[in-house]
Amino acid sequence: MHTTMTSLLAADSPAVMTPTTPHLSIDAVTKQFGNFTALDGISLTINEGEFVCFLGPSGCGKTTLLRTIAGLTQQTSGTLIQRDKDISRLPTQARDFGIVFQSYALFPNLTVFNNIAYGLRNRRDDRARIDTRVAELLTLVNLTGSENKYPAALSGGQQQRVALARALATEPGLLLLDEPLSALDARVRGHLRSQIKALQARLGVTTIMVTHDQEEALTMADRIVVMNHGVIEQVGTPAEIYHQPASAFVASFIGSMNFLEVTAQGNNRALLGTTPCACLPHTLELGQAAQLAIRPEAVALSRETGALKGEVVGIEFLGPFQRVTLRLTEADQTLIADVPSRDSSDLDLFVGQMLSIHLPAEAARLYPAGSSQQ
Numbered sequence: 001m002h003t004t005m006t007s008l009l010a011a012d013s014p015a016v017m018t019p020t021t022p023h024l025s026i027d028a029v030t031k032q033f034g035n036f037t038a039l040d041g042i043s044l045t046i047n048e049g050e051f052v053c054f055l056g057p058s059g060c061g062k063t064t065l066l067r068t069i070a071g072l073t074q075q076t077s078g079t080l081i082q083r084d085k086d087i088s089r090l091p092t093q094a095r096d097f098g099i100v101f102q103s104y105a106l107f108p109n110l111t112v113f114n115n116i117a118y119g120l121r122n123r124r125d126d127r128a129r130i131d132t133r134v135a136e137l138l139t140l141v142n143l144t145g146s147e148n149k150y151p152a153a154l155s156g157g158q159q160q161r162v163a164l165a166r167a168l169a170t171e172p173g174l175l176l177l178d179e180p181l182s183a184l185d186a187r188v189r190g191h192l193r194s195q196i197k198a199l200q201a202r203l204g205v206t207t208i209m210v211t212h213d214q215e216e217a218l219t220m221a222d223r224i225v226v227m228n229h230g231v232i233e234q235v236g237t238p239a240e241i242y243h244q245p246a247s248a249f250v251a252s253f254i255g256s257m258n259f260l261e262v263t264a265q266g267n268n269r270a271l272l273g274t275t276p277c278a279c280l281p282h283t284l285e286l287g288q289a290a291q292l293a294i295r296p297e298a299v300a301l302s303r304e305t306g307a308l309k310g311e312v313v314g315i316e317f318l319g320p321f322q323r324v325t326l327r328l329t330e331a332d333q334t335l336i337a338d339v340p341s342r343d344s345s346d347l348d349l350f351v352g353q354m355l356s357i358h359l360p361a362e363a364a365r366l367y368p369a370g371s372s373q374q
Contacts, residue, residue: 022081023048023206024069024174029078031064038064039075040230049204051197053217056227057253062210063178065227069208070176071095083173097174098167102182104159106151112138112162113147119170137165140199157188164196168205175200177209181216193220214254218242226250248367251293258296258335259372260328264288270366273331275308278361289369296323298363299337301347306356310335315349317341324349326357 024046031039039061046052054062067073069080071092079088087095098119106115116137120130138144141161151159160180167175180196181189197220200207211217217224218238226233226241226249234246245251252259262270262277264284270277270292277292284290301324310326313334321338328335335357339347347355 021048022046023050023083024208025079025081026065026069027079027081029065029068029075029080031061031068031073032076037230039068042078042230042232044225044232044235046206046208048206051200051207051209051220051222053221053224054208054210054227055212055214055217055224055253056233057212060227061230062212062225062227066176066178066208066210069174070097070099096172097176098170098172099176099178100160100163100167100180102179104151104156104163104183106159106163106166108151110150111147112143112149112151112154115151115162116165116169118166123170133169134165137169140168141165142195155188156184157192160184160192161195164199168203173206175205175207177207179210179212182211182213189216196220218254226253228253245293245365248291248293248372251365251367252372256296256336256338257372258292258294258299260292260294260331260333260335261369262290262292262366264290264366268361270364272308273328275330277308277359277364279359279364279366280362282366284366284368291367291369291372292359292364293367293372294359294364296336296338297321298360299335300358300360301326301337301339302356302358303347304356306358308357308359309354310357312349312351312353312355315351322349326355328357329354 022045026042026044029039029042030037042065054065056062064073068075071090079086082096113134116134117130120133134147138147141164143158143161146154146158154162181192184192193216209220221238223235223237224241225235228249234241234250241250242254245254251257260272262272264282264286265271265276266286268279268281270279270290272292279292308328310328312324313327314325316323321340322344324337324339326335326337
């Protein structure tokens with residue numbers, strides 16, 4: 001994940017769109033299945049033209065929230081407003097959205113043309129309009145010439161593009177994507193990911209995608225909604241989620257993260273064993289058990305003398321960087337540092353080597369002890 005995330009979140013990444021008119025307002029939505037609360041008072045606003053990802057582990061509520069927006073699941077309480085229209089109790093067919101499922105859900109007995117035309121025929125568009133629209137969509141998803149093929153004759157990536165074209169056929173105001181790429185292999189997934197994002201940007205259609213894949217969310221979303229146990233942990237741009245995690249759960253779920261057992265000291269200090277460490281300001285009480293979180297790429301190693309030392313116990317070559325595992329001598333804890341390959345020769349890395357470790361204050365955050373284990 002390291003290479004993808006650092007390049008993705010570089011300073012020259014495309015600017016995120018600024019919020020404009022709300023397209024969908026979700027207010028205090030709760031969903032209970034018996035005694036189990038799948039959604040617990042979810043409130044969220046999604047703006048016109050925005051690409052938003054619901055991200056989280058299995059069972060966090062992200063799919064339930066998507067199904068509630070689509071009307072496939074009825075919320076226990078709360079309201080949903082789409083373009084100033086209350087859709088909270090509307091049946092699925094009366095809502096303005098197109099949906100693409102993980103399983104594609106194409107009709108196997110219909111050709112590509114007829115799959116895409118399905119929604120247009122249901123609303124009784126005339127033949128000329130249907131022909132024109134399907135041709136446009138086939139061009140849009142790069143499948144011109146495949147209109148007479150059946151789904152079984154297509155690859156997984158092609159089937160997913162047909163499903164996308166079908167969802168877009170009726171020009172919905174909202175596009176819902178339910179883990180649309182998880183059934184594809186990594187190479188096809190990466191290619192289709194960029195295609196979907198480019199298509200969404202070109203059309204300007206408001207889009208919500210459910211995924212458990214953090215890389216997928218970071219590369220595609222304007223904003224990410226991180227969910228856990230039926231609540232929203234954080235909403236932010238990919239850069240905000242990665243660099244400024246609001247909770248230990250978000251910090252642990254997105255990318256690689258070191259968590260070191262420390263004791264809070266003052267509002268921007270911590271004690272690692274007997275070694276003082278600077279960190280970003282925090283509100284923990286003096287002497288409170290805490291976790292210091294820092295990304296492996298932020299850890300700096302040196303052969304110079306320093307207050308914090310560690311023994312190299314493992315080295316992995318991962319192309320652009322080497323992942324170095326160290327055992328801290330004083331605190332008896334493990335730390336991972338990602339060293340750019342171009343810098344590794346200066347350190348002359350080898351197992352058993354003793355190195356000084358620097359933890360930059362601006363990259364170190366403090367959370368209550370045990371809070372990353374949610």
